[in-house]
Amino acid sequence: MCKFCETKPVIELISGRRLCKFCFIKYFEKKALKNISKYNLIEKGDNILVGVSSGKDSITTLSILHKLSKERKYFKISALAIDEGIKGYRNLKNLKRYCKENKIRLHIINFKDEFGYTLDNLIKKFKFMPCSVCGVFRRYLLNKYARKLKADKLATGHNLDDEAQSIIMNYFRDNLETSARLGPITGIVRDKRFAPRIKPLYFLTEKETALYALLKKYPIKFNECPYSLSTFRAHVRNLLNEFENNHPGTKYSIVNSFLEILPLLKDKYREKIGVCKECKEPTSSEICKVCELRMRIK
Amino acid sequence: MCKFCETKPVIELISGRRLCKFCFIKYFEKKALKNISKYNLIEKGDNILVGVSSGKDSITTLSILHKLSKERKYFKISALAIDEGIKGYRNLKNLKRYCKENKIRLHIINFKDEFGYTLDNLIKKFKFMPCSVCGVFRRYLLNKYARKLKADKLATGHNLDDEAQSIIMNYFRDNLETSARLGPITGIVRDKRFAPRIKPLYFLTEKETALYALLKKYPIKFNECPYSLSTFRAHVRNLLNEFENNHPGTKYSIVNSFLEILPLLKDKYREKIGVCKECKEPTSSEICKVCELRMRIK
Numbered sequence: 001m002c003k004f005c006e007t008k009p010v011i012e013l014i015s016g017r018r019l020c021k022f023c024f025i026k027y028f029e030k031k032a033l034k035n036i037s038k039y040n041l042i043e044k045g046d047n048i049l050v051g052v053s054s055g056k057d058s059i060t061t062l063s064i065l066h067k068l069s070k071e072r073k074y075f076k077i078s079a080l081a082i083d084e085g086i087k088g089y090r091n092l093k094n095l096k097r098y099c100k101e102n103k104i105r106l107h108i109i110n111f112k113d114e115f116g117y118t119l120d121n122l123i124k125k126f127k128f129m130p131c132s133v134c135g136v137f138r139r140y141l142l143n144k145y146a147r148k149l150k151a152d153k154l155a156t157g158h159n160l161d162d163e164a165q166s167i168i169m170n171y172f173r174d175n176l177e178t179s180a181r182l183g184p185i186t187g188i189v190r191d192k193r194f195a196p197r198i199k200p201l202y203f204l205t206e207k208e209t210a211l212y213a214l215l216k217k218y219p220i221k222f223n224e225c226p227y228s229l230s231t232f233r234a235h236v237r238n239l240l241n242e243f244e245n246n247h248p249g250t251k252y253s254i255v256n257s258f259l260e261i262l263p264l265l266k267d268k269y270r271e272k273i274g275v276c277k278e279c280k281e282p283t284s285s286e287i288c289k290v291c292e293l294r295m296r297i298k
Numbered sequence: 299m300c301k302f303c304e305t306k307p308v309i310e311l312i313s314g315r316r317l318c319k320f321c322f323i324k325y326f327e328k329k330a331l332k333n334i335s336k337y338n339l340i341e342k343g344d345n346i347l348v349g350v351s352s353g354k355d356s357i358t359t360l361s362i363l364h365k366l367s368k369e370r371k372y373f374k375i376s377a378l379a380i381d382e383g384i385k386g387y388r389n390l391k392n393l394k395r396y397c398k399e400n401k402i403r404l405h406i407i408n409f410k411d412e413f414g415y416t417l418d419n420l421i422k423k424f425k426f427m428p429c430s431v432c433g434v435f436r437r438y439l440l441n442k443y444a445r446k447l448k449a450d451k452l453a454t455g456h457n458l459d460d461e462a463q464s465i466i467m468n469y470f471r472d473n474l475e476t477s478a479r480l481g482p483i484t485g486i487v488r489d490k491r492f493a494p495r496i497k498p499l500y501f502l503t504e505k506e507t508a509l510y511a512l513l514k515k516y517p518i519k520f521n522e523c524p525y526s527l528s529t530f531r532a533h534v535r536n537l538l539n540e541f542e543n544n545h546p547g548t549k550y551s552i553v554n555s556f557l558e559i560l561p562l563l564k565d566k567y568r569e570k571i572g573v574c575k576e577c578k579e580p581t582s583s584e585i586c587k588v589c590e591l592r593m594r595i596k
């Protein structure tokens with residue numbers, strides 16, 4: 001029975017506590033708000049751009065920030081979706097309807113217009129590794145449009161599982177430098193070239209987020225990107241899910257361990273950000289990864 | 299075929315290089331020596347005490363240090379074995395013979411004399427968790443006898459797999475503080491209360507060490523401690539072995555990542571070591587773990 005109101009539970013938390021639908025929704029929102037306030041993710045007057053797909057994580061992030069913005073009125077939000085062009089997977093119809101119903105301004109950009117090719121065609125034609133080219137282009141577009149739309153921060157739907165996976169992936173590939181860019185808020189606040197990224201769902205698990213989205217009846221699809229099924233991340237995800245089953249709380253421990261050393265990593269790997277010789281976008285190399293890929297496309 | 303002499307290979311290294319028996323033995327010893335020299339594990343005049351069981355790791359460590367000591371003559375070694383009293387598992391007959399044949403002085407101490415009970419009886423009578431009580435008592439005895447025998451350093455047989463497991467275990471249990479005590483050389487050099495621990499096999503894998511011991515025909519048994527089969531470490535070991543099979547080099551990456559942040563961890567978690575109120579042995583608490591356990595035994 002639910003720990004608080006003795007009705008039928010919908011979930012058992014890692015602590016062993018069981019919660020009913022009503023108490024779970026309350027728990028979920030409280031936890032997101034606590035994270036926002038603890039890490040100062042949103043400041044007064046912020047213009048927050050939420051990066052959205054049609055998935056549970058980003059729609060949940062959008063709805064939580066939308067609700068908070070309507071209630072407290074100290075910041076504004078809008079949404080940005082990127083259509084990579086993945087046939088049979090990416091579909092923004094539901095998202096458009098959701099934003100329209102909730103009066104959230106939605107901007108849509110796509111790979112075809114920006115780079116001349118859909119992701120499907122980039123992969124077919126140039127044999128790129130799907131996730132790495134997609135990641136580079138998405139990050140570039142998110143940053144570019146956050147700046148264009150004068151956003152102070154860019155919110156993403158990353159949850160605890162995503163973060164634990166990234167931490168372990170970087171450990172397993174001896175790529176600790178990249179971990180310095182993780183955490184509940186990343187990037188350089190008040191540097192006009194970057195919108196810092198914030199992760200409101202940082203301490204909420206994949207399972208909790210999926211359940212919340214289901215209970216709130218968001219118009220989402222639960223299908224997975226066809227390119228992501230056999231990636232290094234997928235292997236790490238499977239490994240962590242299996243281990244978490246036998247040792248509940250492992251993902252929390254990973255993220256908590258990581259947060260202890262994150263300030264040390266940031267300090268050790270403090271990057272000198274310059275601008276790309278080609279496109280003038282911020283980069284830590286001479287030429288940014290986007291321009292490198294663009295040259296290969298040409 | 300062997301990369302160097304084109305004869306029948308006995309192993310394929312992670313790099314894809316294949317080596318014959320002769321070249322593998324050379325590779326193995328060179329790698330251990332490189333580690334000893336890179337991390338300055340042994341200094342001129344050192345009196346090194348090697349912690350030994352009858353297992354492949356400690357016998358290999360002992361033999362490598364013995365050979366080096368005979369060839370270079372700038373340090374001395376002796377061996378220390380701890381008989382915990384694990385029926386059907388711990389047997390020091392072969393070790394005694396090996397040390398006698400090689401004229402290595404071997405000291406043997408046992409739980410029964412030191413604590414009044416064998417490990418088997420401690421577990422039966424007091425329901426202790428085998429690995430944690432064994433670890434606490436072993437570490438205590440190793441340190442105590444290293445001091446008694448005026449050893450400058452204590453060498454152990456930890457290999458790359460052991461280290462990768464410990465690093466990940468501490469991450470998965472949010473116990474990063476303990477990781478500050480890992481590394482190829484640990485402890486406080488020149489503090490007379492401690493003998494620093496050194497790990498000559500730090501960059502050699504479990505598989506490489508097992509093969510080396512087999513090829514050298516050391517009188518070892520390959521059985522596993524009956525208490526270690528279903529521990530948290532065993533789960534992490536299985537997880538890493540499985541992942542390494544699909545992504546060769548993962549264990550190396552884990553250890554390399556770790557070594558990048560080890561100085562930061564040491565700095566962050568620098569312990570103030572005092573002495574135990576009861577037994578006057580060094581400890582970071584008021585009463586050391588050994589005395590805590592002793593009180594429970596009484």
